[in-house]
Amino acid sequence: MKLKNVTGKITRNQFIYNYRRMWPYVKPYWFRALMSVLLAIPVGSLDAVIALSLKPYMDLVMVEKSIQTAWYIPLAIILFTTIQGGLTYATAYLNTWVGAKITNLLKFDLYQKMLAFETDFFNKRNSGDVIFMFNNNADMACAGLLNNLKTFVQKLFTAISLIGVLFYTSWQLALVCVTVLVVALLPMTSVRRKLNAIMGKSIQADSALLTTYNESFAGNKTIISYNLEECQKEKFNCVLDNVFKLRIKMLQRTRWITPVMHVILSFGIGLAIWFGSYLIISGTITAGAFVSFLTALIMLYTPMKSLGNNFNSVVMAFMAIERVFDILNTTPGIIDRPGARDFDGKMSTITFKDLWFEYVPNVPVLKDINLTARRGETIALVGNSGGGKSTLVGRLPRFYDVTRGAILFDDTDIRDFTLKSLRHHIGVVFQDNFLFSGTIRENIMLGNENATEQELANAVKMAYLDDFIGTLKDGLDTQIGERGILLSGGQKQRVAIARAFLKNAPILILDEATSALDNKAEAVVQKAIENLMHDKTVFVIAHRLSTIRNASKIVVINHGEIVECGTHDELITIENGAYKSLYDMQFKKQGAPA
Secondary structure, X not given: OOOOOOOOOOOHHHHHHHHHHOHHHHHHHHHHHHHHHHOHHHHHHOHHHHHHHHHHHHHHHHHOOOOHHHOHHHHHHHHHHHHHHHHHHHHHHHHHHHHHXXXXXXXXXXXXXXXXXXXXXXXXXXXXXHHHHHHHHHHHHHHHHHHHHHHHHXXXXXXXXXXXXXXXXXXXXXXXHHHHHHHHHHHHHHHHHHHHHHHHHHHHHHHHHHHHHHHHHHOHHHHHHOOOHHHHHHHHHHHHHHHHHHHHHHHHHHOOHHHHHHHHHHHHHHHHHHHHHHHHHOOOOOHHHHHHHHHHHHHHHHHHHOHHHHHHHHHHHHHHHHHHHHXXXXXXXXXXXXXXXXXXXXXXXXXXXXEEEEEEOOEEEEEXXXXXXXXXXXXXXXXXXXOOHHHHHOOOOOOOOXXXXXXXXXXXXXXHEOHHHHHHOEEEEOXXXXXXXXXXXXXXXXXXXXXXXXXXXHHHHHOOOHHHHHOOOOHHHOEOOHHHOOOOHHHHHHHXXXXXXXXXXXXXXXXXXXXXXXXXXXXXXXXHHHHHHOOOEEEEEOOOHHHHOOOOEEEEEEOOEEEEEEOHHHHOOOOOOHHHHHHHHHOHHHOOOO
């Protein structure tokens, strides 16, 4: 599965398709969204009141010296400005409310999509990339677009109303100034092309910044213990420097529009003053009409000068929408086959048949694996580090799919079962189990959210957690911090084992579940694991061979291939055998009893 280059050009059909996709997110709030835009119309249009009122005011007061007939003009300006202020607040409130709601809907769908992606998707990306893809893009797409859409609508109708004032006061001057305005807007046509060239690099830089923060948080102990503060600061400074350079490049490629528009529009004002002076002297327009025209022109040109910056933001929001829907349109690499059926957990055998697997094309990690496990057996996988043990058992819950061959439950390929039902019947205890922020209870109950208090208590007891829980003031409701930081390694493992107890899946994978523990913690966790393994088909990866002597079958995997397979008693008798060598290394050389 690959994501397209979402900052590149798209076809017109893709453009229309993406924006049609936005409608389901807008639809629940369409009335408020429409009102937030419609209210921007009178907000913009009322700007013309001041300019329009100056013509009668100047002609009556400044020329005719008649104050009695002009008393209503200041009151009208105050009234319309008050109305405009109220409408401005209303449109800002509605725009923010709708924007937040649409953003939340979009973020939920992105999060749901993120959960559907396979392990390989996350392995190939940094945390910063993922956060930017599934969170920041939604913010840019919705908040940026709606805010700037309101601004555009407001400025559009400000422009329309003020252009109306221009033509009302002097069509000759209006033609000149509107022509200058059109010329000033032409540079905006190149914005998207210039943004395309730099946007991808800018996103990568922002993602790297987020990744650095995440790594510094997660790796704080390593940073402290190895005195890496200066190294990290230097690395962070390099990231900041790259972000800075890209920000400057983006400014250089886009922000020139505003000063260029400023210069062009100044020609319009200059032409208006020069030509207007001629029209006044010739008697074509009155002084009041000229002041009204010039006021309307300045009010029109002033917001137009900053329109380039708003347009940049809108273009970036459109590009974010394209990125969002590129993600939502991407099909995960591991999905249910057409016609996949639910797995009920019942099978007599699990067979790895002619199985090959590659992370990188033409570089096999597993080679021609053939192995059968009968229901209720314990299959132990041992061998050299990096030999493919974890890779093999990871094919069962389909973290990755096999490159060639198949895994069969009886005679059915596991890819013919739905992912949800397959994974429901497989329990996994890793070497480093992930615990979520929250309480011990919440983390255990993830195994079965519908478990009773009695089932929960039994899981705690079987995982040898009850004594530890008894020492805690809040018991099972004790907060454990992010990733279970407040628990020891052995306690984390036992919480994970209790979680697996509640799941009670018929197939169990133990991936070096005790390798990171000291001897005392390992002894307790091993007892809990023995309880967990009861009456299940188990695949166990163990670095300490003492824990798997009683396994139904011991499989030695080296360099992606099965080199030996049998019981402990069978393999230990093979002179110069791979298993015997591992066993002797761990026990006989240490003087331990064989």
